[in-house]
Structures are given as structure tokens and as C-alpha cells.
Amino acid sequence: MFAGHYGVAFALKRAEPRVSLGTLFLAVQLVDILWGGTLLLGWEHARVVPGYLAASPLEFLDYPITHSLLAGLAWGAAAALIYYSLPTTNVSHHGRAAAIVGLAVLSHWPLDVLMHAPDLPLAGSASTKLGLGLWKSVPLTIAIELLVLAAGVALYVTRHSRRHPVRPGRLAVVLAVIVAVFLASFLGAPPSNLHLVGIGAIAIGVVMTALGWWADRPAARA
Numbered sequence: 001m002f003a004g005h006y007g008v009a010f011a012l013k014r015a016e017p018r019v020s021l022g023t024l025f026l027a028v029q030l031v032d033i034l035w036g037g038t039l040l041l042g043w044e045h046a047r048v049v050p051g052y053l054a055a056s057p058l059e060f061l062d063y064p065i066t067h068s069l070l071a072g073l074a075w076g077a078a079a080a081l082i083y084y085s086l087p088t089t090n091v092s093h094h095g096r097a098a099a100i101v102g103l104a105v106l107s108h109w110p111l112d113v114l115m116h117a118p119d120l121p122l123a124g125s126a127s128t129k130l131g132l133g134l135w136k137s138v139p140l141t142i143a144i145e146l147l148v149l150a151a152g153v154a155l156y157v158t159r160h161s162r163r164h165p166v167r168p169g170r171l172a173v174v175l176a177v178i179v180a181v182f183l184a185s186f187l188g189a190p191p192s193n194l195h196l197v198g199i200g201a202i203a204i205g206v207v208m209t210a211l212g213w214w215a216d217r218p219a220a221r222a
Contacts, residue, residue: 003146005029011152
């Protein structure tokens with residue numbers, strides 16, 4: 001899943017407005033960014049198989065460090081602890097904010113279970129693997145991804161506050177980028193090698209984090 005992860009980030013932004021949208025964008029895609037690194041380092045493995053699934057040419061061979069349920073829990077806990085350790089003036093709500101960040105990281109795994117073939121391990125590579133395989137259908141992939149994204153955005157725009165207003169122009173830019181990258185991921189040509197896949201996973205995560213921060217940045221005072 002790609003676009004749907006950002007739907008979760010939008011929804012969680014309204015659950016705890018004090019957390020930056022950029023932070024939540026980073027959190028929901030953290031394991032994919034880490035996976036890009038482990039792929040480049042040769043710690044986890046995949047291969048490009050054009051036509052493997054209708055909406056994805058990637059066959060994931062092993063990635064327990066980033067995409068197992070156990071890893072999701074560990075990365076989520078680590079992200080929550082790191083966020084909690086950051087200095088803040090909102091001490092009374094900081095624990096809740098940290099928990100939201102951890103939940104955002106953990107949310108990646110169950111959403112991926114919907115889309116992937118049965119390749120997402122519970123723990124190590126030899127453990128039970130789950131995946132409902134909705135990537136086998138392009139129409140179903142588009143419908144589910146955009147539905148989750150739309151639901152998250154709907155919560156984001158209908159539950160705004162004075163301190164954390166929605167900025168429609170910037171939101172439109174962010175959504176346009178999310179949808180464009182999402183559609184290009186399976187409507188474009190398959191990647192030529194895994195080196196590009198790894199770099200792309202990291203680059204997209206970094207760019208989307210920056211866009212989330214920009215969209216959420218308070219307007220400058222006159």
C-alpha cells in the first residue's frame with residue numbers, strides 16, 4: 001500500500017493535532033524507508049518480476065527486519081520513545097502524542113497485509129506469512145487505496161482547529177503528489193533493478209515527509 005498509509009497519517013493528525021503532519025508522514029512510511037536501506041545493504045531481499053502481481057512487479061523474498069509484525073511493533077515502540085524524548089512545551093499531552101507516532105508506524109503492517117501476497121512474516125523469515133493479495137487486481141487496488149486516503153483526508157478537513165487549520169492549497173498539492181506517485185508505481189514501467197527500488201523507497205519517503213511538514217507549517221505572521 002502507498003496512498004492509504006498517508007490516509008492514516010491525515011486521520012491521526014486530527015486525533016492529535018500537536019503532532020506535525022510531516023512527522024506522521026515519516027512514521028507511516030518509516031518501515032518502507034528502512035526497507036530501502038536494508039535492500040541496498042543486502043540485508044533483505046526482493047526481485048523484480050514483471051507481471052508478478054497486476055499492481056506490483058516486486059516479489060518480496062525476505063524482509064523480517066522491516067516488514068514483520070514483530071518488527072513493526074519494535075519500530076513503533078522505538079519511534080514513540082524517540083518522539084517522547086524530544087523537548088516540548090506540551091508536557092501534559094506529550095505521552096499521547098508519542099503513542100500516536102508509535103501507532104502510525106505500526107499501522108503500516110496491517111494495511112500492507114491487505115495488498116501483499118502472503119509474504120509478510122509475523123516474526124522471522126521462517127514464521128507464518130500473511131497477505132490477502134489485493135494487488136492481484138488493479139481496480140481493487142485503486143479503490144482500496146483511494147478509499148483509505150479519502151477517509152483520512154475527510155477526517156483531517158472536517159475536524160480542524162484554530163491552532164491547526166487546514167491549508168487547502170497546500171493540501172491539494174500534497175494530495176496531487178500522493179496520487180501521482182501511487183498511480184505511477186504500477187501504471188509506469190517496472191523498475192529496471194533493485195538498486196533503483198531501494199533509492200526510490202528512501203527518496204519518496206523523505207520527499208513526502210518534507211511535503212507533510214510544508215503543508216502543516218503555520219502561516220507566517222504579518
